[in-house]
Amino acid sequence: MPALQLRNVRKTYQSGDSEIVALDHANLEVPDDEILALIGPSGSGKTTLLSIAGGLLSPSEGNVVVGGHDITEYSAKDLTRFRREEVGFVFQTVNLVPFLTARENIMVAAELAGRGSEKAARARADQLLEELGLARRADNLPAQLSGGERQRVAIGRALMNEPKLILVDEPTSALDTKLGNQVMELIVGEVKSRKTAAIIVTHDTRMVHYADRTVSITDGVLAA
Amino acid sequence: MRLALRELRRSKRRFTPTMVALSLLVVLLLMLGGLLDGLYIGSTGALRAQKSELVVFDASARESTLRSRIEPATRATIEDVDGVAATYGFGIALVGAEVPGETDLADAAVIGYEGNVDGVPAPPEPGTAWADKSLEASGVAVGDTIRVGPTRIPLEVVGWVEDTNYLQQGGLWVEPDTWREVLAESRPGAAVGDDVFQNVWVALADGADADTVAAAIDDATGTTETITRDAAVLALPGIKEQNSIFTQIIAVTFLVAGLVVALFFALLTLERTPMLGVLKAVGASSRQLVGSLLTQTLVVTAIAYLIGALVALGLDAVIPPEVPIAITSSRAVFVAVGVFVAAAIGGAISLRRIIRIDPASAIGTGT
Numbered sequence: 102m103p104a105l106q107l108r109n110v111r112k113t114y115q116s117g118d119s120e121i122v123a124l125d126h127a128n129l130e131v132p133d134d135e136i137l138a139l140i141g142p143s144g145s146g147k148t149t150l151l152s153i154a155g156g157l158l159s160p161s162e163g164n165v166v167v168g169g170h171d172i173t174e175y176s177a178k179d180l181t182r183f184r185r186e187e188v189g190f191v192f193q194t195v196n197l198v199p200f201l202t203a204r205e206n207i208m209v210a211a212e213l214a215g216r217g218s219e220k221a222a223r224a225r226a227d228q229l230l231e232e233l234g235l236a237r238r239a240d241n242l243p244a245q246l247s248g249g250e251r252q253r254v255a256i257g258r259a260l261m262n263e264p265k266l267i268l269v270d271e272p273t274s275a276l277d278t279k280l281g282n283q284v285m286e287l288i289v290g291e292v293k294s295r296k297t298a299a300i301i302v303t304h305d306t307r308m309v310h311y312a313d314r315t316v317s318i319t320d321g322v323l324a325a
Numbered sequence: 326m327r328l329a330l331r332e333l334r335r336s337k338r339r340f341t342p343t344m345v346a347l348s349l350l351v352v353l354l355l356m357l358g359g360l361l362d363g364l365y366i367g368s369t370g371a372l373r374a375q376k377s378e379l380v381v382f383d384a385s386a387r388e389s390t391l392r393s394r395i396e397p398a399t400r401a402t403i404e405d406v407d408g409v410a411a412t413y414g415f416g417i418a419l420v421g422a423e424v425p426g427e428t429d430l431a432d433a434a435v436i437g438y439e440g441n442v443d444g445v446p447a448p449p450e451p452g453t454a455w456a457d458k459s460l461e462a463s464g465v466a467v468g469d470t471i472r473v474g475p476t477r478i479p480l481e482v483v484g485w486v487e488d489t490n491y492l493q494q495g496g497l498w499v500e501p502d503t504w505r506e507v508l509a510e511s512r513p514g515a516a517v518g519d520d521v522f523q524n525v526w527v528a529l530a531d532g533a534d535a536d537t538v539a540a541a542i543d544d545a546t547g548t549t550e551t552i553t554r555d556a557a558v559l560a561l562p563g564i565k566e567q568n569s570i571f572t573q574i575i576a577v578t579f580l581v582a583g584l585v586v587a588l589f590f591a592l593l594t595l596e597r598t599p600m601l602g603v604l605k606a607v608g609a610s611s612r613q614l615v616g617s618l619l620t621q622t623l624v625v626t627a628i629a630y631l632i633g634a635l636v637a638l639g640l641d642a643v644i645p646p647e648v649p650i651a652i653t654s655s656r657a658v659f660v661a662v663g664v665f666v667a668a669a670i671g672g673a674i675s676l677r678r679i680i681r682i683d684p685a686s687a688i689g690t691g692t
């Protein structure tokens with residue numbers, strides 16, 4: 102079963118009197134272990150596509166099927182649960198919870214779910230910290246971390262609930278090339294080792310060699 | 326919930342100013358309330374202590390004990406009215422009292438009475454008095470002979486009674502003739518003859534209705550105004566005005582407490598909007614985030630209340646006893662409930678904003 106299917110998805114924004122078509126009849130299928138790179142210039146609709154795939158935005162038309170479930174049918178409450186349990190986001194701006202340590206930021210999603218043992222969650226968070234090279238930073242607050250380290254914590258947060266689909270929006274845009282490559286390798290390594298699907302949005306064509314497949318988008322239209 | 330408490334613990338400094346402001350407001354509320362209660366208690370004790378339900382004034386006295394006179398014949402008429410079980414003569418003389426070993430005069434209310442007073446035994450021997458315990462602060466002790474009025478009439482204090490003051494003057498409860506003597510000496514123009522009182526308190530027969538009996542008494546005498554004990558308390562000079570002014574100040578203070586909380590959490594929410602968006606994006610429900618805010622509101626208020634209450638009690642302990650502050654447990658409960666309600670309403674102002682935060686804002690699109 103594919104991790105994600107977009108069927109004829111259209112998304113328009115109302116801007117004053119005019120209508121902006123951010124996504125135009127997009128069809129896309131991401132198999133359950135594929136890393137897909139989505140590239141396109143600024144304003145081409147990448148973030149919109151990612152938001153729709155992750156249940157942050159609802160499409161104006163068409164269907165979004167994640168892991169076999171059509172999420173366009175979901176209520177707001179279902180979508181909240183869906184975002185918590187089925188997808189992992191890494192946002193363009195990192196936005197960690199400032200008063201939580203690295204470990205606690207990673208555990209936030211598990212804590213919001215409120216079930217499962219705290220001990221197991223903690224062990225899992227510690228393992229993620231280890232994998233992300235943050236073992237010694239576990240008890241630091243975001244303000245005490247570098248930009249790259251914060252981005253790695255955000256990756257840990259996205260992986261914490263073992264989602265089947267990971268959505269990453271321009272993870273390297275705020276980092277220099279060397280750090281960007283490191284972060285990209287980290288994401289790819291983590292996703293590969295879990296055999297989950299991922300969409301990684303970037304406008305940096307140098308990053309595409311990390312992906313299994315590349316799809317480009319221009320003015321809301323997808324092209325293989 | 327845990328998120329909310331963690332933030333409180335880790336970002337103490339951010340919550341401190343609000344907590345301090347709220348604590349000060351709690352102090353203000355408790356002190357104002359304590360002053361109101363203290364003034365009320367110290368003004369009304371002699372009337373509240375009466376077990377009789379009704380009190381009869383001369384109609385021309387306009388509900389003032391000091392202006393009122395009830396002649397023996399009127400009293401006899403009252404006693405014949407249906408529903409009247411017993412009557413008790415009552416009169417007051419406000420005087421200065423010379424206390425042995427003290428240079429300042431103590432303010433005293435010499436109260437002549439015939440009985441049926443809660444916490445006050447039957448009238449003592451002529452020339453002796455039950456003294457209100459508050460007079461202890463003026464140096465009075467049991468066994469002392471104090472001298473009251475301009476001619477320094479001696480009164481021996483034979484025991485303590487409590488919460489029996491009148492218009493902030495310490496109650497000295499004496500038998501009627503002693504009171505008449507003090508009244509004649511201290512205010513010759515107001516002297517009354519034998520068996521005359523200022524008021525007559527009326528104990529009702531079982532099952533008698535207070536308003537009906539009061540009307541029947543006034544009908545029978547034609548010269549009296551009979552009111553309930555509670556009405557007599559409110560008719561004391563200044564009591565109604567005191568109540569309304571203090572009540573207004575207290576209401577405004579609660580309003581300010583609500584505004585402080587509202588403003589603080591509104592700013593906090595505004596500042597945290599991006600973070601709240603991210604939390605919603607990773608699966609926090611609006612309910613969880615609203616719950617967090619309310620938890621923080623309640624914890625901040627609880628801590629502020631505790632600090633405020635401790636400070637108020639500390640102040641109460643060091644404020645000289647002449648200042649009639651009485652912090653009662655019912656006042657403490659009232660202030661607690663009041664600030665919690667004010668804070669909850671203040672905090673609730675931010676709920677709509679939290680609910681409307683769009684999770685899509687986390688990813689840089691959406692509004």
Ligand SMILES: Nc1ncnc2c1ncn2[C@@H]1O[C@H](COP(=O)(O)OP(=O)(O)O)[C@@H](O)[C@H]1O
Nearest residue numbers: 114123142143144145146147148149690691692
């Ligand atoms: N909330 C919004 N309201 C109006 N227009 C929007 C909104 N979000 C995005 N857009 C528009 O939709 C188009 C696609 O935006 P986006 O998906 O953010 O592009 P990208 O991520 O590729 O830069 C752009 O023209 C953008 O201006």
Ligand SMILES: [Mg+2]
Nearest residue numbers: 147148149689
């Ligand atoms: Mg974008």
